Amino acid sequence: MKLQKIRLKYTIMLLLLAAILPAQSLRLKSPDSLVVAADRPGAYLASLYDKNVGMVVNHSSTLKDGKHLVDFLLANKIKVKKIFSPEHGFRGTASAGAKVESGKDAKTGLPVISLYGNHKKPTAADLEGLDILIFDIQDVGARFYTYISTLSYVMEAAAEYKVKVMVFDRPNPHGYYIDGPILELKHKSFVGMHPVPIVHGMTVGEYARMVNGEGWLQGAVQCDLEVIPCRNYDHNTAYELPIKPSPNLPNRLAVTLYPSLCLFEGTPVSIGRGTDFPFQLIGAPWFKEFGFNFTPEDRPGAANPPYEGVECKGFVLQDFADSYMDGLGEIYLYWLVESYRMAPDKTKFFKPFFTLLAGTTKLQEQIEQGLSAEEIRASWQEDLRAFQQIRRKYLIYTDY
Numbered sequence: 470m471k472l473q474k475i476r477l478k479y480t481i482m483l484l485l486l487a488a489i490l491p492a493q494s495l496r497l498k499s500p501d502s503l504v505v506a507a508d509r510p511g512a513y514l515a516s517l518y519d520k521n522v523g524m525v526v527n528h529s530s531t532l533k534d535g536k537h538l539v540d541f542l543l544a545n546k547i548k549v550k551k552i553f554s555p556e557h558g559f560r561g562t563a564s565a566g567a568k569v570e571s572g573k574d575a576k577t578g579l580p581v582i583s584l585y586g587n588h589k590k591p592t593a594a595d596l597e598g599l600d601i602l603i604f605d606i607q608d609v610g611a612r613f614y615t616y617i618s619t620l621s622y623v624m625e626a627a628a629e630y631k632v633k634v635m636v637f638d639r640p641n642p643h644g645y646y647i648d649g650p651i652l653e654l655k656h657k658s659f660v661g662m663h664p665v666p667i668v669h670g671m672t673v674g675e676y677a678r679m680v681n682g683e684g685w686l687q688g689a690v691q692c693d694l695e696v697i698p699c700r701n702y703d704h705n706t707a708y709e710l711p712i713k714p715s716p717n718l719p720n721r722l723a724v725t726l727y728p729s730l731c732l733f734e735g736t737p738v739s740i741g742r743g744t745d746f747p748f749q750l751i752g753a754p755w756f757k758e759f760g761f762n763f764t765p766e767d768r769p770g771a772a773n774p775p776y777e778g779v780e781c782k783g784f785v786l787q788d789f790a791d792s793y794m795d796g797l798g799e800i801y802l803y804w805l806v807e808s809y810r811m812a813p814d815k816t817k818f819f820k821p822f823f824t825l826l827a828g829t830t831k832l833q834e835q836i837e838q839g840l841s842a843e844e845i846r847a848s849w850q851e852d853l854r855a856f857q858q859i860r861r862k863y864l865i866y867t868d869y
Contacts, residue, residue, distance in 0.1 A: 502700070502701040503640065503699065503700070503701045503702050503706065503708070504533075504699060504700040504701060505533075505637070505638070505639045505640070505699050506605070506636075506637035506638045506639065506674075506697035506698060506699055507530065507531070507532050507538050507541075507605055507637050507639075508532050508533050509697065509700060510541075510545070512697050513635065513637070513697050514545060514547070516601075516635070516695075517542065517547045517601065518546070518547065519548075520547075520548065520600040520601050521548050521550050521598055521599050521600045521601075522542065522547055522548060522549050522550060522599065522600070522601050522602075522603060523549075523550060523551045523552075523553060523595075523596065523599045523601070523602045523603070523632075524538070524539055524542075524549060524551070524552050524553065524602070524603045524605070525553040525554075525555070525584070525602060525603065525604040525605070525606065525619065525620075525623055526538060526539060526552060526553075526554070526559070526603070526604075526605050526606060527554060527555055527559055527606055528559070528712060529606055529607035529639075529710075529712045529714055530605040530606060530607075530637075531711075531712065538603075538605055538637070539552065539574075539577060539579070540576075540577070543577065549577075549579060550579070550598065550599060551579060551580050551581075551582060551595070551599065552574060552577075552579050552580065552581045552582070553581075553582050553583075553584050553591065553595070553602075553623070554581055554582070554583050554584065554585070555584055555585060555606060555615065555616050555619040556585045556615045556616070556619070556715075559574065559581050582595055584619050584622065584623070585615075585619075589618070589619065589622050589659065590622040590623075590625060590626050591622070591623060591626040591627075592626070593630055595626075596626060596627070596630045596632050599632050600632065600633065601632065601633045601634075601635055602623060602627055602632055602633070602634050602635070603635050603636075603637060604620055604623060604634060604635070604636045604637065604673070604677075605636075605637035605639070606619075606620075606639075606673070607639050607710060607712065607714045608639070608641065608672075608673045608676075608714070609641070609642055609643065609710075609714055609718065609724055609727055610641040610642060610643035610644055610668060610669065610670065610671070610728075611643065611667055611668060611727060611728045611731065612649070612652060612660075612661050612663075612665055612666065612667050612668075612669060612828065613660040613661055613667070613731055613825075613826050614714075614727075615659055615660060616673075616714075617662075617673065617676055618659050618660070618661075618662050620636075620673060620676070620677060620680075621662050621663070621680055621685075621686065624677060624680065624681060624686060624692045624694065625686045625687055625690065625692070627692045627693070628686060628690035628691055628692035628693075629690060631693075632692075632693075633692075633693040633694075633695065634677070634692050634693065634694050634695070635695045635696075635697060636673055636674045636677045636694070636695070636696045636697065637697050638672050638673060638674035638675075638696055638697060638698050638699050638865070639672065639673065639699065640672060640699060640702050640706060640708035641670070641671060641672045641673075641704075641708070642707075642708050642709070642710060642721075642724050642725075643668050643670065643724075643728060644670050644671065644672060644704045644706070644708075644866075644869075645670065645704050645705055645706075645707075645796070645798060645869045646668060646670055646798035646799065646869065647666050647668055647669060647670040647853055647856065647857065647860070648666060648667065648668045648728070648798070648799045648800045648846075648849070648853070649666040649667025649668055649728070649800050649849065650666065650667065650827060650828055650829045650831060650832055650849055650852070651664050651665065651666050651828065651829075651849075651852045651853075651856060652664050652665060652666075652828030652829070653828060653829050656824055656825060656827075656828050656829060656830075658825045660825050660826055661825060661826070661828045662685075663680060663683075663685045664685075664856075665856065666849070666852075666853060666856060667728055667800060667827075667828070668728050668800060669856075669860070670704065670860065670869070671860060671863070671864070672699070672702075672865070672866070674696035674697075674698060674865055675696075675860075675863050675864055675865050675866075676863075677694060677696060678694065678696060678863040678865070679859065679860065679862070679863040681694050682862065682863055683859065696865065698865050698866070699866070702866050703866045703867035703868075703869075704864075704866055704867065704868050704869040705867075705869050707796070709721045710724060715770075716747075716769070716770025716771065717742055717747035717748055717770060717771060718747070718748060719747065721795075722749055722786075722787050722790045722791060722795075723746075723747060723748040723749050724748075725790045725791075725794050725795050726748050726749060726786055726790050726794060727748050728800050729794070729800050729801040729802070729804070729805075730748050730751065730786075730804075731748075731826060732805055732823065732826050732827060732832075733751060733804075733805065733808070734822065734826060735819065735820050735821075735822040735823025735824070735825070735826045735827070736805075736808065736809075736818055736819060736820065736823060737753060737775070737812070737817065737818065737820075738751055738752070738753050738808050739751065739752055739753060739763075739765060739774070739775050739776050739781050739783070741763070741765075742765060742771045742774035742775065743765030743766050743767065743768060743771045743774030743775075743776075743777060744763050744764075744765055744766075744774075746763075746785065746787065747771065749785065749786055749787050749790070750763065750783055750784060750785045750786055750787075751783050751784055751786065751804055751808070752781035752782050752783015752784065753776070753781050753782070753783065753808075754776065754779055754780065754781055754782070755811070755812070755813050756781065756782040756783050756808075756811065757782065757811065758782055759782060759783060759784055761782070761783055761784060761785050762780055762781065762782055762783075763780070763781055763783065764776075764778065764779065764780045764781065765777050765778070765779070765781070766778065784804075799846065800846075801842075802842035802845060802846065803842050805836065806836055806841070806842050806845075809836050809837070815837070819833045819837075831848070832845065835848065
């Protein structure tokens with residue numbers, strides 16, 4: 470798909486979507502001295518010698534020099550026995566929701582056990598003979614991004630079968646704010662397992678500490694958990710992911726927009742799957758003519774996308790993300806509210822999946838009732854303050 474040359478100015482777009490720009494968004498600075506846990510072998514190698522190790526990893530589990538953590542540990546004579554892979558697979562190429570098969574890694578010969586589909590939680594047989602499970606996967610800091618759900622299941626199984634968990638921490642690109650409704654446990658699913666907001670503002674290591682400490686694992690079990698922290702990171706640190714964390718988050722702009730646009734996955738609005746710009750545009754065949762058209766197509770990492778082969782009208786959001794959303798520190802609801810207003814059949818706008826993504830029925834009800842984005846966000850604030858008190862107990866790094 471090629472971008473059309475015609476783009477509306479974003480001031481016009483915002484007027485159409487009833488948005489009001491503040492004077493300036495927050496700008497964060499990223500220190501060159503930031504070191505992820507995997508690049509701190511002195512902090513973990515000694516604990517791994519003479520241990521049988523399983524690794525929950527994917528394509529993002531790399532060191533600064535590009536070497537995969539599995540290869541690095543094997544080169545250092547660590548007894549890696551099994552690889553466990555999350556959604557999108559060990560190499561990170563599978564489409565969202567696609568079945569990921571277990572098998573064998575061609576490079577190392579190690580068995581690869583998929584923790585997706587009907588086998589989300591490791592079994593006793595999976596963990597037999599292991600002393601330690603290492604979890605090292607780059608997250609993006611949104612509740613519905615399933616890597617933290619995999620982490621919860623891994624911790625739960627490890628607690629039940631007496632295997633230690635070591636989380637190798639990585640920065641959260643959305644670690645500088647919290648926002649969104651708190652998940653209600655009656656809507657618990659793989660896209661939301663615990664009572665946290667959509668944007669929780671925690672690294673994977675901090676999140677693991679909270680899940681463990683709050684007794685949120687099934688049966689309130691607690692695992693033997695150790696977090697290897699990053700060095701020179703805090704929650705005011707901007708972090709551009711060096712590797713795309715999944716096929717449809719190819720760059721910083723897509724990651725920036727992800728917490729705001731993923732809710733559209735529970736509606737008939739396309740967020741660009743099957744185009745060159747996933748999570749960087751919105752549209753549908755029934756949108757008004759806004760000067761940009763796109764046609765989703767089946768492609769690697771985006772099999773059978775919504776509106777495959779059908780021309781959609783909509784907006785390109787890259788410039789808006791770069792000039793306004795980056796560092797804003799909130800979920801942007803105006804597009805969702807206005808898309809519902811434009812929908813020709815509002816009875817078919819919200820799919821059941823929307824409730825699982827939102828973690829509550831309230832957001833759908835508020836939009837249907839005609840509440841503004843500001844009114845909806847205001848309704849979250851008391852719950853967010855309560856969550857903030859829980860969150861603070863488990864932070865490893867200086868808060869924003």
